[in-house]
Amino acid sequence: MRSRSSPGFVSSQEVARLAGVSRSAVSRTFTPGASVSPETRERVMKAAKTLGYHVNHLARGLISQTTGIVCLVVSDxxxxxxxxxxxxxxxxxxxxxxxxxxxxxxxKLEKIEDAIRQTLHYRADATVVLSGSPDRAIIQTCLDSGQRMILLNRDEMLPGIRNVSLDHAAAAREALDAFLAAGCRRLAVVTSAARTPSLVGRETGFVDAARAVGLEVATWSEGPTAHASGAAGARRLLGRTDRPDAVFCVTDLLACGFMDVARHEFGLRIPKDVSVIGFDDIEQAAWPSYNLTTFAQPVAEIADYVVTCVAADEVAEAVPRRLFAAPMIRRSTVRR
Amino acid sequence: MRSRSSPGFVSSQEVARLAGVSRSAVSRTFTPGASVSPETRERVMKAAKTLGYHVNHLARGLISQTTGIVCLVVSDxxxxxxxxxxxxxxxxxxxxxxxxxxxxxxxKLEKIEDAIRQTLHYRADATVVLSGSPDRAIIQTCLDSGQRMILLNRDEMLPGIRNVSLDHAAAAREALDAFLAAGCRRLAVVTSAARTPSLVGRETGFVDAARAVGLEVATWSEGPTAHASGAAGARRLLGRTDRPDAVFCVTDLLACGFMDVARHEFGLRIPKDVSVIGFDDIEQAAWPSYNLTTFAQPVAEIADYVVTCVAADEVAEAVPRRLFAAPMIRRSTVRR
DNA sequence: GACAGCTTTGCACACGAGTGCAAAAAATCC
DNA sequence: GGATTTTTTGCACTCGTGTGCAAAGCTGTC
Incomplete structure (x- = not known):
């Protein structure tokens, strides 16, 4: 495949030499829309194949100001x-x-900032923040450096930022309606100690909607956003004398934990004794052991929108936050 | 924070100008071990902070031949x-x-090759292949280009490659022993249609060990490596007249699917009617609804070893495949 | 103060690619 | 065939950084 004896990457120079053309010709061959005659293009392509040449995107990014790299900042x-x-x-x-x-x-918090700063070292075309609650200052630094920023489920409203979020309040209201239609009246909400905008939005959306119809709701919010926390919430909420008959878990993981304890430790039947609704529609929610009624994250649509933002030519100054709807997936954890 | 009016990234040139030093001084300030006097270093650091300067790792990688980028090729x-x-x-x-x-x-297969080829465009320090079964030729191309390659659970034995794998056969034998100790004799194994070396290793390891003690094992292997396939396997295996009393599922996901159907469609009790063992020790295996006996992937150890390989100075020519043990996690899906 | 030895600094080149510009080549027109 | 237009090509500069080399600066000793 390769004729050179020394190992390592092949440069356009070497391809040019073998093809008997200038380095520019090689560059133009791999640049869409550039002017190269069919025969030189073919000679270059042949030489490139022989040597195993691959355009160095890093060097290309150096001059063309676009690296093709998109940073995804994510925890968990x-x-x-x-x-x-x-x-x-x-x-x-x-x-x-x-x-x-x-x-x-x-x-830790500092690590998130370090991570985002890391982004700047690679001159990414854009940075997508999926989780963590980065400081306003850090985000501003990125924006100043010309970094395009896309925030998912965060609430930083800086000019130049693209915000993408779900309509948590609407979903929470829909959850409440489902509980009320099922005849439930003793409400509870299970959330974690992580006060991220999305979790808070779901919780307060539910509580506010309940208040609007004159109902109070018991709340559990401790630990990380995980199965164990939902389990802990169940032990606490179900141990009370006025045990709830409808529980909105702001995450499917919490819901699974809650259901596991409700069934295996309290011997309750779902939805006969307690109705449960989750959020995210993770794969496990569809498993027969849970069969959880929940809200689907429009993952594909969000991804499409993010790509649109990344690929957009212009950075619009003030774009309103893009809100997606989370459709309810009715399964069998709410009474009919 | 920034005094420049034009947006975009800051270069070392601009920092040098503000600090009143040469560009080399800036470069040396950010190069560990380089010779800079304390006062110039401080002036540079101050100027860098004022302007919001971040070393361009792409440009650095261009000259120092090490980009700090490691590619992770992974499906699912x-x-x-x-x-x-x-x-x-x-x-x-x-x-x-x-x-x-x-x-x-x-x-598709071609996409995997495209993906790996993508790796070469960024002059990564190393490529770690976590899944997919890339063609031998593609791997050779990467090696020729000086790419360090680390393969997880693949079986390509090319010089220059680092292979990391688990001792699947040993784990399979241990699973069989556990079943035998529980008094089970009607064995079955559930796997998927994906014939990856790890899954095949577990399956054949189990079957061979069983044959060694004179037992035959029924096999199900269809569909992707997912919950649904385990469920399908259960419908088939448990519908037979000589229903198995011990099932080794080569993946926890398959095991969960199997258990769900065994319980909810056949009304069986685990482990009373059927014993089940999985593999991977995913989070869900520990949930009370499953409480699955399984084998833990030594994720942290493998990650450590991979990092060692990536950071190693020399590329040893012939390194034997590194085999990790997967310890058995005994929970409650096997009879005592 | 002269000299040796060490540290610091700047120059200039290199890395691998894209691209404006003008020269060269090819195609088109009269 | 010559003039004109269009296409193709190569030169040379650029992006942002690391580093060898030699000059400059500093320190210490006799």
Whole structure:
């Protein structure tokens, strides 16, 4: 395949030499829309194939100011919802000719800032923040450096930023309606100690909607956003004398934890004794053991929109936050 | 923060101008071990902070031949095991000063090759192949280009490649022993149609071990490596007259699907009627609804080893495949 | 104060590519 | 065939950085 004896990457210079043309010709061959005659193009392509040449995107990015790199800042990648989001994003970005650089922001607050700063070292075309609550100053720094920023489910309203979010309040209201239609009146909400805008939006949306019809709702909010926290919430809420008959868990993971304890520790039947609604529609929600009524994250649509933002020619100054609807997936954890 | 009026990234040239030093001084300030006097270093740092300067790793990589980029080629990122592997890898790589570029190889065979080829465009320091079965030729191309390659659970034994794998056969034998100790004799194995080396290793390891003690094992292998396939396997295997009393599912996802159908469609009790063992120790395996006995992937150890390989100075020519043990996690899906 | 030895600094080149410009070549027109 | 237009090609500059080399600066000793 290769005729050179020294190992390492092949440069356009070497291809040019073998093809008997100038380096410019090689460059133009791999630049769409550039002027090259068919025969030189063919000679170059042949030489490139012989040597195993691949355009160095880093060097290209140096001069053309666009690297094709998109940074994904995300914590808790191993979480079902976020991993499916990363899956969708990486795939769509690739289809659009970009490539995703994943910055793992798990850990302390400073680490998130370090992670975002890391982004700047690679002159990414855009940075997508999937989780973590980065400081306003850091985001401003990125914007100043010409970084295009896309925030998912954050609430920073700086000019130049693209905000993408879900209509959590509407979903919360729909959840309440479903509970009320099922005849439930003793409401509770289970959330985690992580006060991210999306979780808070779901919680307060539910509580506010309940208040509007004159109902109070018991709240559990401790621990990380995980199965164990939902389990802990169940132990607490179900141990009370006025046990709730309808529980809105702001995350499917919490809902699974809640259901596991409700069934295996309290011997309750779902939805006969307690109705449960989750959020995210993770894969496990559809498994027969849970069969959870929940709200689907429009993962594909969000990914499409993000790619649109990344690929857009102009950076519109003030774009209103883009709000997506989360359709309810009715399964069997709410009484009929 | 910034005094320049034009947007965009700041170069070392501008920092040099503000600090009143040469560009070399700026470069040396950000190069560990380079010779700079304390006062110039301080002036440079101050100017850099004022302007919001960040070293351009792309330009640096151009000259120093090491970009700090490590490509992760992976399909089905949304899968519990793989997402936790990606989580561990991205975190460890970052701690080692590298950054992960995720190439989503989901889809057809050609796409995987395209994905790996993509790797070469960014002059990554190394490529880690987590899934997909890339062609030998593609791997050879990468090696020729000086790409360091690390293959997880693949069986390509080319010189220059680092192979990392689990001792699947040992785990399979341990699973069989557990079943035998529980008094089970009617064995079955559930796997998917994906004939990856790891899944095949587990399956044949189990079947061979069973044959060694004179037992035959029924096999189900259809569909993707997912919950639905495990469910389908259960419908088939449990519908037979000589229903198995011990089932080794080569993946926890398959095991969950199997258990769900065994319980909810056949009304069987686990482990009283059927014993089940999985593989991977995904988060859901520990949930009370499953409480699955399984084998833990040594995710952290593997990630550590991969980082060691990536950061190693020399590329040893012939390194034997590194085999990790998968310890058995005994929970409650096997009779005592 | 002269000299040796060490540290710091700037110049200039290199990395691998894209592109404006003008020369060269080819195609078209009269 | 010559003039004109169009296409193709190569030169040379550029992007932002690291680094060898030699000059300059500093320190210390006799």
């Amino acid at each position: 990648i191993a979480t079902p919802y976020l991993s499916s989001m990363v899956d969708a994003l990486t795939r769509r970005l690739q289809e659009a000719g970009k490539v995703a650089m994943v910055i793992n922001a798990t850990g | 990122i949304a899968t519990p095991y793989l997402s936790s592997m990606v989580d561990a890898l991205t975190r460890r790589l970052q701690e080692a000063g590298k950054v992960a570029m995720v190439i989503n190889a989901t889809g």
